Amino acid sequence: MRYILLALFTLSSASLMAQFEGTPTISPSDFETKVYDIDSSAHAITLFEHGKTQIDKSESDRSLMVFHHYKTRLKILTKEGYEHANFTIPLYKYGSTFEYITNIKATTYNLVNGKIENIPLKNKDIFLEHKSDFVKLNKFTMPDIQTGSIIELEYTLVSPDIFNFRSWQFQTDIPKLKSDYRVLIPAIYKYNITLKGPLKLSDTKSKLQRECLVLNGNKIDCSDITYFMESIPAFKAEAYMLAPKNYISAVSFELEEMAMSGGGIKSFTKKWSDVDRELMTDKDFGGQLKKTNLLEETLTKLGDTSYNQLDKAKSVFRWVQKNIKWNNTYGKYAQHGIEDALKSKNGNSADINLTLITALNAAGIESYPILVSTRDNGLPNSLHPVISDFNYVIAGVKIQDQTYLADATDPLLPFGQLPMRCINEKGRIIFSKKSSEWIPLINNQISSTHYNFDGSLEPSGVLKGNLTIMYNGMDAVSKRRNILEYPSAEEYQEAIDEQLTSMTVKELNIENLDNNEISLIENFAIEIKLCDEIKGNTFYFNPIFINRTIKNPFNLDERNYHVDIGSRRDESHTITIKLPKGSNIKTSPKNVSFVLPEATARYNYKSELIDDSLHVAQHLSLKKAIYNTDEYFGLKELFSRVIQQLKIDHSFNYNANASL
CATH class of the missing domain: 2.60.120.1130 (Jelly Rolls)
Known part of the structure; x- marks a missing residue:
């Protein structure tokens, strides 16, 4: 399924239609069979897409939110392209707040006997799946899809994630004739804006928009920037690759600093020393590593302590594997905590691997947490620390002069070997008494x-x-x-x-x-x-x-x-x-x-x-x-x-x- 953010609910706010004026109307000539030079073998093609993202006050949420407006029109070229009428819509949770969607309009257009028929998507045909405590998925298939069908959809997505604003992917798994993305960033915010991928923009336009936001009675100007790209080839995934998001041509935003209403600047760009301190003082990360007393008595029952450090580490590793079952939830912070995870014999990846690290240290084996961004999550930022880039934690075990990488979530994994999901270039090892550092994520065994x-x-x-x-x-x-x-x-x-x-x-x-x-x-x-x-x-x-x-x-x-x-x-x-x-x-x-x-x-x-x-x-x-x-x-x-x-x-x- 293609991943596109669509709408589910209706909001009595300003009309979405006003966000994108001047889009061409659909005519019978649009249904003519064509071979597009950009990709003659394409099964579907995006004719255009527009995006607009802005920060504004949400009266219903009583806070500043990111409003992301989207509109696209795509054409199904072959029967093999029918799959592009299937959509999965992820909504993420930030803190205690989920993203939500408003102002949906989605329609299939077909040419029948020379006349254009339009078939709107019905609310009853949209299904909601709770994938996890942090992700909801909305799924649906556009109605009455045929070869030559044109799909048009538009929506507004409302998100509390001001930190990352809203990324825009120019490239997807089908070619696009044109794509443009407009952002309005209030002057009180400063973002690091990153363009990545092999494709170049066809144009960029920027201007100052006066008084785009009123906050606490203060009128704030905005930087109004639009990015344009044309004739965009499909991104073609192949075997043995990391997450496509690492390579797709896109523009992303990361909050660097914010001007405070009472004066002064709040910086969001941290040093690794700040992150180290924050993690080690967090009760669901460093706080768990202090609970060695919970494990010392149990570890004495594992057997003779006279064997070498490596054998002892393997014994502790196997004990953790057997006593906490992974609930298939990723995490760098403990979901339940060591004590409750051991009682219920269930936990997320952090519950399990923080238990492993604590148990190893209780057994006298030097061990530290390593922050990981899983393979499907994308590569972490290497220029400066972005804690949200990481979604997993493993153990780094120091025995003599060698550091072993260990993940006890999978009972089939031997000690010192990582699952494929964790092999993602490098992780950040967090020491207790010195600055953290990058460490390669590799499996030494062939x-x-x-x-x-x-x-x-x-x-x-x-x-x-x-x-x-x-x-x-x-x-x-x-x-x-x-x-x-x-x-x-x-x-x-x-x-x-x-x-x-x-x-x-x-x-x-x-x-x-x-x-x-x-x-x-x-x-x-x-x-x-x-x-x-x-x-x-x-x-x-x-x-x-x-x-x-x-x-x-x-x-x-x-x-x-x-x-x-x-x-x-x-x-x-x-x-x-x-x-x-x-x-x-x-x-x-x-x-x-x-x-x-x-x-x-x-x-x-x-x-x-x-x-x-x-x-x-x-x-x-x-x-x-x-x-x-x-x-x-x-x-x-x-x-x-x-x-x-x-x-x-x-x-x-x-x-x-x-x-x-």
């Missing part, structure tokens, strides 16, 4: 999957043998989660049989499912129809019969953001197949080795026939977790070559009078 098969190919074309798959790192976490979705190993085995129709699992044994500190291993006895019945003394098959790379994850002509795969990766296949006696290779893929500059990635493939046994080894290694834009085309070409390599079957001549 994510790997290794396939080993030893079997024989019968003249009927059926391959029988034993397949062993070993998983480590994030691959092991993902596979453990997959297996545990099934009530039993037998049902998991049945699911594999259903998914891989050509393969029959005769036997399955899983090792180390309950021990996430070591490799997860699956052992299969399998039969697979690898090739058609051998005829004419020649048979063909591809020995890489499981998890063969067939699709390139990198397909853009140009990628303006780096490739972030979360950790270094490694995958290998070691295949040994006993062939019918007297077999010899007729054709086979060439033995190859592809290496990117500075050996940042490598692929090797080798096959040979020794005494009627085919030995195949392939190995793909990505030596970096992050590849920059200059390295993108090398990765794209590497995967393209791997795919071409694996398309080639082996063919063999076979002595029909011989037997296995």
